[in-house]
Amino acid sequence: MAGTPRVLTITFKIHVNRDLKANIRFARIESAAESLVNGMITLLPRVFPWADRVAVDRSWSYDWWSPDTETIQLPPTEDNTPDELTDPAADATAPPEDL
Template identity: 50%
Template sequence: MPSHRVLTLSFELHVPEGLRANIRGARIDAAIVALKSAVQSLAPSHFPWADRIVVRSEWSYRWLDSTDVITMPPTPDNTVTEGASGVPDDLELERLGPGEAR
């Protein structure tokens, strides 16, 4: 059975608004290669379970950019109660498949 476990880390490197720098494609490419190499060199010692790294690169001008945070109604599954962590132990996690209830 294939694993559906993925560790995703996102980094956004922002250029300050109003900075009048002409950042050329070659410089962006070099930055991507350097950052990708750094992650590749750290991954085996810090996350040895990974069998691959997927790198997504995007350079964009955010003319329109918005984020909405939608708060879901409280349920027993998304609410922490005093004295209960709400997180199954490792043994229980190993027995459960994707979408299976605790």
């Protein structure tokens, strides 16, 4: 029906490996969230030209329990993979450390 308000909701839950040794500071989380929002705002007029506004919900929490959701594994990077989970074959090609 013309004139009926419509809302498209897309939720992304970005997970951090629980064994990661890095302490992610909240300022860094806010900066990352702002970059994602800015990217979406840049993309929206091209892919969803009908939108006249976007509401952004943000939360950062511990994931003790969550409902069944689709999880998409992202490729490993230097920043999202704990040292003990890296490829041992890559370590075999590294020069030996001085004792």
